[in-house]
Amino acid sequence: MGVGRGLRLSRRYPLQVRRLFSLALAFGRVGTFGFGGGPSMIPLIRSEAVTTNAWMTDEEFMELYAVASSLPGPIATNLAAYFGWRVAGPLGSLSALTGLIAPSGLAIVGLGGLYAATKDSAAVQDALAGIRPVVIALLLGVAVSFAPSALASPERRGTLLRAAFVVLTFAVAAFTQVHPAFLIVAGAAVGIALRRVW
Amino acid sequence: MIVFELFVSFARVSLFGFGGGPSMIPLVRAEVVEGRGWLTPEAFLDAFAFGNALPGPIVTKLAAYVGHQVAGWPGAAAALAGATLPTMALILLATRLVMSGKDNPVLRAAIAGIRPVVVALLLLVAWDFAPRALGVAGWNAIGAVRGWFAAVGSAWPLWAIAVASLVATVRFKVHPVPLIVIGAALGLLFGLGS
Numbered sequence: 227m228g229v230g231r232g233l234r235l236s237r238r239y240p241l242q243v244r245r246l247f248s249l250a251l252a253f254g255r256v257g258t259f260g261f262g263g264g265p266s267m268i269p270l271i272r273s274e275a276v277t278t279n280a281w282m283t284d285e286e287f288m289e290l291y292a293v294a295s296s297l298p299g300p301i302a303t304n305l306a307a308y309f310g311w312r313v314a315g316p317l318g319s320l321s322a323l324t325g326l327i328a329p330s331g332l333a334i335v336g337l338g339g340l341y342a343a344t345k346d347s348a349a350v351q352d353a354l355a356g357i358r359p360v361v362i363a364l365l366l367g368v369a370v371s372f373a374p375s376a377l378a379s380p381e382r383r384g385t386l387l388r389a390a391f392v393v394l395t396f397a398v399a400a401f402t403q404v405h406p407a408f409l410i411v412a413g414a415a416v417g418i419a420l421r422r423v424w
Numbered sequence: 425m426i427v428f429e430l431f432v433s434f435a436r437v438s439l440f441g442f443g444g445g446p447s448m449i450p451l452v453r454a455e456v457v458e459g460r461g462w463l464t465p466e467a468f469l470d471a472f473a474f475g476n477a478l479p480g481p482i483v484t485k486l487a488a489y490v491g492h493q494v495a496g497w498p499g500a501a502a503a504l505a506g507a508t509l510p511t512m513a514l515i516l517l518a519t520r521l522v523m524s525g526k527d528n529p530v531l532r533a534a535i536a537g538i539r540p541v542v543v544a545l546l547l548l549v550a551w552d553f554a555p556r557a558l559g560v561a562g563w564n565a566i567g568a569v570r571g572w573f574a575a576v577g578s579a580w581p582l583w584a585i586a587v588a589s590l591v592a593t594v595r596f597k598v599h600p601v602p603l604i605v606i607g608a609a610l611g612l613l614f615g616l617g618s
Contacts, residue, residue, distance in 0.1 A: 296442075300483045334478055369543050
């Protein structure tokens with residue numbers, strides 16, 4: 227498959243160095259080809275971890291993914307940190323994280339420079355005016371794609387209650403200055419309090 | 425210490441961001457636009473647009489961009505460290521201690537309560553940005569509804585782009601990159617910025 231698959235450091239290098247290199251390379255590929263945000267990277271990470279590098283089995287990966295997605299933080303970076311640690315300790319985490327983050331981090335800083343230099347030109351203003359409605363649609367699209375799992379309940383009443391909770395939260399967030407983190411903690415409390423109700 | 429503030433802001437985003445990268449967009453906005461005023465709402469929306477056109481995790485892209493804007497490369501490094509290291513510590517702990525954490529009923533109940541909040545917060549980000557993106561003065565007064573239709577009359581190409589993109593992304597799962605490129609092309613073609 228990818229060009230990088232056969233790319234391995236020569237055996238002249240110590241094992242630890244070769245591991246760090248493989249980690250940076252594997253997660254560099256994920257960070258370079260994972261268009262579309264976190265969820266789009268999960269299949270890429272799976273193929274690096276299970277197929278290309280054989281760091282774990284498919285079953286282990288499913289388990290790990292379940293734990294990672296119930297913890298806070300970006301899932302892809304959490305997985306990178308985990309695999310890095312498992313394969314090569316703390317330096318491994320650092321190496322995997324750098325591989326994942328560096329390509330797009332550098333690219334966005336570069337694009338940002340271009341944006342700052344050109345954003346007042348009429349052409350860029352026109353292009354941005356066309357892009358902004360697309361961004362609104364993308365944001366709504368994310369909300370819509372989250373809705374099924376957010377509203378899923380064994381009972382119809384539960385789904386209605388959860389939908390009402392979405393509306394209530396929206397109203398509180400829109401008309402007060404409360405920080406989203408507070409709403410998230412409140413959501414956790416409501417979830418625990420209502421766990422037999424919805 | 426602005427570098428330290430960047431670290432703390434993005435650590436907060438990451439630690440309260442349940443449900444993967446996109447669920448953190450409202451938190452990033454709260455920190456960066458409202459909390460610290462590091463970016464204007466428009467600049468944030470544009471950064472989100474070019475962030476979406478690039479590969480990789482969205483939160484770390486925004487962290488790199490905002491950090492670099494505010495305090496150069498040290499700022500980018502601090503924001504990235506904030507976005508990744510605290511939750512990295514959590515996952516290393518969690519996989520060691522509670523690999524069974526996903527089956528814990530209390531944790532599952534908490535997450536069931538968080539998910540609707542995340543949906544509401546994402547809707548709110550779109551809601552707050554929509555007037556600027558769609559050429560409407562604002563949502564605030566109900567009496568503005570009538571003037572609103574007049575505004576929509578002249579801004580209809582923006583609305584058409586928004587609706588078409590929404591259908592494309594939700595119904596047909598079209599990737600963000602072509603949508604952003606098409607939006608830019610239409611903007612240039614029809615001079616939508618003026």
